[in-house]
Amino acid sequence: MAQDDAKNNDKTSGEKQRNVTRRAALVGMAGAAGTVLARGADGQEVQVSSGSRPQVPPDPTKVIGRLASEFGERSPFERLERVTSFSRSSSETPLQNLHGTITPAALHFERHHAGVPSIDPDKHKLIIHGMVSQPTTFSVSDLKRLPAASRICFIECSGNLFRDAPEQTTAQLIAGMTSQSEWTGVMLSTLLREVGADPGASWLLAEGADAAVLTRSIPKAFWDEAMVVYAQNGEAVRPENGYPIRFLNPGCEGNTSVKWLRRIEVSDQPFMTREETSKYTEPVKGGVSRQFSLVMDARSIITYPSYPNTVEKGWIEVQGIAWSGRGKIAAAEVSTDDGKTWQRAALQDPILPKAHVRFRHMFKWDGKDTVIMSRAIDETGYIQPTRAAFMQARGPGSGPYHQNPITGWRLKAGGDVVYRVEEWA
Amino acid sequence: MYQVKGGTMPDRAVTMTWLLVICVCVMAGATFAGEDDEEAVVYGFGRPATAEEIAAWDIDVRPDGKGLPAGSGTPAEGAAIYVAQCAACHGAQGEGGLNDRLVVHSADEPFPLASDVNAGQHRTIGNYWPYATTVFDYIRRSMPFTAPGTLTANEVYSLTAHLLHLNHVIPEDAEMNAQTLPKVVMPAHGKFRLDDRQDFKEVH
Numbered sequence: 001m002a003q004d005d006a007k008n009n010d011k012t013s014g015e016k017q018r019n020v021t022r023r024a025a026l027v028g029m030a031g032a033a034g035t036v037l038a039r040g041a042d043g044q045e046v047q048v049s050s051g052s053r054p055q056v057p058p059d060p061t062k063v064i065g066r067l068a069s070e071f072g073e074r075s076p077f078e079r080l081e082r083v084t085s086f087s088r089s090s091s092e093t094p095l096q097n098l099h100g101t102i103t104p105a106a107l108h109f110e111r112h113h114a115g116v117p118s119i120d121p122d123k124h125k126l127i128i129h130g131m132v133s134q135p136t137t138f139s140v141s142d143l144k145r146l147p148a149a150s151r152i153c154f155i156e157c158s159g160n161l162f163r164d165a166p167e168q169t170t171a172q173l174i175a176g177m178t179s180q181s182e183w184t185g186v187m188l189s190t191l192l193r194e195v196g197a198d199p200g201a202s203w204l205l206a207e208g209a210d211a212a213v214l215t216r217s218i219p220k221a222f223w224d225e226a227m228v229v230y231a232q233n234g235e236a237v238r239p240e241n242g243y244p245i246r247f248l249n250p251g252c253e254g255n256t257s258v259k260w261l262r263r264i265e266v267s268d269q270p271f272m273t274r275e276e277t278s279k280y281t282e283p284v285k286g287g288v289s290r291q292f293s294l295v296m297d298a299r300s301i302i303t304y305p306s307y308p309n310t311v312e313k314g315w316i317e318v319q320g321i322a323w324s325g326r327g328k329i330a331a332a333e334v335s336t337d338d339g340k341t342w343q344r345a346a347l348q349d350p351i352l353p354k355a356h357v358r359f360r361h362m363f364k365w366d367g368k369d370t371v372i373m374s375r376a377i378d379e380t381g382y383i384q385p386t387r388a389a390f391m392q393a394r395g396p397g398s399g400p401y402h403q404n405p406i407t408g409w410r411l412k413a414g415g416d417v418v419y420r421v422e423e424w425a
Numbered sequence: 426m427y428q429v430k431g432g433t434m435p436d437r438a439v440t441m442t443w444l445l446v447i448c449v450c451v452m453a454g455a456t457f458a459g460e461d462d463e464e465a466v467v468y469g470f471g472r473p474a475t476a477e478e479i480a481a482w483d484i485d486v487r488p489d490g491k492g493l494p495a496g497s498g499t500p501a502e503g504a505a506i507y508v509a510q511c512a513a514c515h516g517a518q519g520e521g522g523l524n525d526r527l528v529v530h531s532a533d534e535p536f537p538l539a540s541d542v543n544a545g546q547h548r549t550i551g552n553y554w555p556y557a558t559t560v561f562d563y564i565r566r567s568m569p570f571t572a573p574g575t576l577t578a579n580e581v582y583s584l585t586a587h588l589l590h591l592n593h594v595i596p597e598d599a600e601m602n603a604q605t606l607p608k609v610v611m612p613a614h615g616k617f618r619l620d621d622r623q624d625f626k627e628v629h
Contacts, residue, residue, distance in 0.1 A: 114573065127474050127482060135474040142470040194467055205485055211573045213566040215485060263482050272488050272556045274563040278548055281617060283539040284629075289553075293620040297629070326625065380625035393628035395539025424542070 053077070082107055083172055089113065090157070092176025096303045100348075101321065101356040102152070103179035105232050110240045111157050111177065113275075114211035117260055121236075121244035124209070126228065130266035133196030140244045143186050143230060146194070150184040151227065151250060153354045154323050156296050158253035158280060158401040167410070167418035171306045174407055174419065175299070178323065180356045181241075183248050185229030192223070192266070201266045205273075206247045209262035216256045217270035218249060219292060225250050228261060251325030251354035252294040253401070255280060282401045284394060290402075296325035298384050299404040300332055300359070300376035310415040313367035318345070321356045324378035328352070331377040332359035338371035338408070339386065345374070353379075365411060371420045373408030387422050396424060486562040490607030493561065496578035497602035500595070503587025506580050510569045519549075519591050524570070532593035536616050551592030555617050557609035561585045561601075582606070 054076040057063040080098075082091035091110040093103055110116075121140045129135035156178035165174055201220070208214040218226065227248040230237060237243045242259030249256040255275060270276065270292070281289045300322035305311045322332040328351055333342040345359035359374070375384040385393070387405035408420035486492040508517075515521060519528030529551035536552055537544035547553070550560060565581045567573050576584070586601040595601075595609060622629045 114567065114570070127479060129474055129479050129483070135479060136471040137474040137478065138471040145470050146468060193465075194469070194471065196467075207482070207485070211567070213484075213574070215566070265483065265485065267487075269487065269489075271485050271562075272559055273485070274559055274567075277556065277559050277617070278550075278554050278563075283537050283544045285539055287536065287538055287616070289537075289617050290621065291617040291619055293622065295620070295622070297622075378625075382625040385628040389628050395541075395544075397537060397541040397544025398539040399545040 080104075080107060082109065083170075083176065084110075089115075090177065092172050093179045094170075094172045095176055095178075095301065095321065096171040096306050096309075098303070099358075101180050101350075101358055102233065103181060105181065105235070105238045105241065108155075108179040108181060108232070108238065108241055109157065109177045111254060112210060112212075112240065112259070113214050116240045117210045118239070119209060119244060119260060124244050124262070126245060126261060126263070128191060128195045128264045128266070130204070130264075131198035131201040131268065132192075132266050133198075134194075136195045138191075140230060143228060143245065146186045146190055148184060149187050149227060150182055150231075151248070152180065152182045152350075152352050153248075153250040154178050154180045154296075154356050155248075155254045155257055156299075156323070156325075158255070158296065161400075161403040161405075163399065163403065163424050165419050165421070167307070167421055169307060169419040171301055171303050175301045177254070178299075178356070181232045182234070183227065183229040183237075184231035184234075185227045185245070185248065188223055188226040188228060188247075191228060191264075195266075197266050201268055203267045203270050205263070205265040205267060205271050206256070206258040206261060207263040207265070208242075208258045209260040214255070214258060214275060215271065215273040216258055216275055217267075217273065217292075218247075218256060219270070219294075222249055222252060222256075222294065249294070251296060251327075253280060253296060256294055280401055282394075282398050284398060293402055296323075297402065297404045298322070298324035298326065298329070298376040298378040298382050300374040300384060301407055302334070302372060302374045302409060305372075305411070305417045306409050307418050309417045311365065311411060311417060312415055313365055316363050316365050318361045318363050318372060318374075320345075320359055320374050322347075322359055322374070322376035323354070323356045324376060324380075324382070325354055326382065327354065327379045329357045329376055330379045330381075332357070332374055333377065334359070334361040334363070334372065334374050335408075336363045336365075336370060336372050339373060339406070342375070367413060369411065369413045371408045371410050373406050373420070375406050387424075391424070484562075484566055486558045486565075488556040488558050488607065490558060490603060493558070493603035493606060494578040495603065496582050497600050498579050498581070498583025498586050499600050500583075500587045500590035500597050502579075503583035503585070503590075506576075506583055507587050510576070510580075511584070514570060519588060525549075527588055528591045529593065536613055549592065550588055551594060551612060553613050555611055555613045555615070557585070557589060557594070557606055557611055560588060561606060 080094050084091040089112055093107050093109045124140055126138045160175055160177035162174050203217050203219055206216055206218055228245055229248045230245050232238060232241060237246055245261050247258040247261050281291045284290045300320055302318055302320040304319040305316060318334050322329045332345045332347060334345045335342045343361060345361040348358040351357050377383050384404060384406055390405040410418050410420045514524040515527050520526055527550055529549050534552045537547040561581055564584055582601045589595045590597055
């Protein structure tokens with residue numbers, strides 16, 4: 001579609017022209033052909049030609065292994081990749097290939113509105129001003145001297161749904177714009193105390209140092225949990241995730257966790273930036289659009305079995321992730337009969353608030369055509385809705401943000417697993 | 426520091442008891458004081474921000490006009506700049522191309538309704554943007570895409586005026602400046618409501 005917004009390629013029905021590309025299909029197949037680098041026993045990199053498996057000794061117990069290295073690499077047999085959008089303004093996490101709940105930083109989804117900026121951390125600064133008694137400029141090292149805090153939580157793009165996906169679609173393409181990390185930095189409350197924020201302040205503007213100079217207004221209700229973070233899974237935040245510092249707004253739509261943070265302006269009203277008016281608002285009933293709907297509602301997705309897996313009759317461990325922006329996941333339920341009945345899945349520790357939780361459910365498949373699906377229930381009692389219930393509540397034109405309907409996978413007689421296609425309108 | 430006065434001197438056991446009480450009190454006090462401190466202490470890291478460095482970055486514009494710079498522009502002036510800076514991505518008349526459509530098809534193009542399956546696609550300045558100041562703010566900070574932040578205040582006022590005119594919001598001869606722009610009432614004004622998802626038992 002010619003309307004594709006190169007700067008705003010959220011996963012919406014109209015903008016999904018991207019992605020069922022050959023590249024996506026290739027990535028969908030594990031172990032796609034290509035040139036890879038391996039390391040020989042001497043630690044030297046060796047290139048392995050396209051289409052063949054990396055060459056390794058037939059018996060690793062008979063050859064001295066390679067020596068210690070400065071920076072670890074994954075095995076040449078492992079080739080997990082993000083899938084990038086047509087305009088390369090976003091990429092998605094391979095949910096179907098991950099284990100546990102932490103997303104490797106190199107596979108964290110991306111969404112940027114004007115590319116990934118190159119920033120020298122020694123020159124970067126964060127200015128906090130506005131309704132404060134002492135406008136202050138912090139260097140990155142200043143921030144690291146303040147009391148640190150760490151938090152494991154998901155970040156999810158509010159446009160995280162491939163609405164009109166065909167059968168040959170991976171979990172990565174359905175919902176791969178959610179990822180989870182352990183973030184480390186400074187509590188926003190610490191910074192606001194440092195600068196003497198006015199108790200009467202009720203909004204703040206967070207601004208990035210990218211070419212979009214992206215801005216979002218954040219209401220006070222979210223300040224207690226918000227952070228300014230410099231580390232992701234123990235090392236510096238990745239460039240595409242906000243290096244050297246980003247805002248972190250747990251449980252909320254990802255764009256409010258403003259990356260490459262350079263400025264916070266404390267205020268008593270919202271700024272009504274383009275991202276919170278023209279974008280990231282959704283039409284609802286009553287002829288209006290919902291605005292500042294920052295919290296991500298509960299959601300889940302089965303990651304195994306899913307396209308392009310094949311399965312056999314007998315016991316199958318259904319696995320997936322569930323999450324909610326309102327707190328802890330209370331339960332994940334799995335249906336193996338197209339939504340007629342539901343069973344409680346086992347939740348795997350840790351169960352953290354505003355975080356991906358892994359669930360699993362043993363299912364004995366009789367080999368007949370069926371649909372498996374999952375739904376999340378969070379500690380507020382909210383139950384992830386069916387697509388029909390969602391559309392009934394919101395209206396079919398309510399896209400493209402905050403869409404969290406139940407999604408499923410069809411197990412075809414014979415063992416092929418495909419996305420369960422549903423009409424949107 | 427801490428003394429027990431008066432009365433007979435306590436025996437050894439009583440002394441030890443007092444010492445224990447004192448120790449516990451001091452330790453507990455120290456612990457609580459430490460936690461309290463972290464909630465109250467200002468460490469003073471960072472340095473005072475200068476007025477110049479704030480001014481260089483403080484480019485946001487609020488709906489009430491706060492933040493608008495000096496300068497002005499008209500739709501006619503904006504039309505020429507638009508051809509040079511914007512048309513390649515947004516089309517000759519803002520009809521869209523490589524990038525977003527900016528202009529309504531007609532003056533009565535409705536606000537996108539949730540009941541319309543294509544609602545999400547109909548988001549132009551003329552039917553969806555609730556504040557005219559946002560147009561100025563966004564162009565100034567983010568446009569043109571390949572050279573963001575390079576337009577002068579007059580150029581941004583002119584482009585804002587041109588786009589508002591193409592969207593049938595202001596007349597052809599209207600000059601936009603720090604006084605007039607905040608007074609422009611957009612067709613979508615009042616069409617937004619704050620997050621109302623209160624009952625979490627409901628689908629919303």
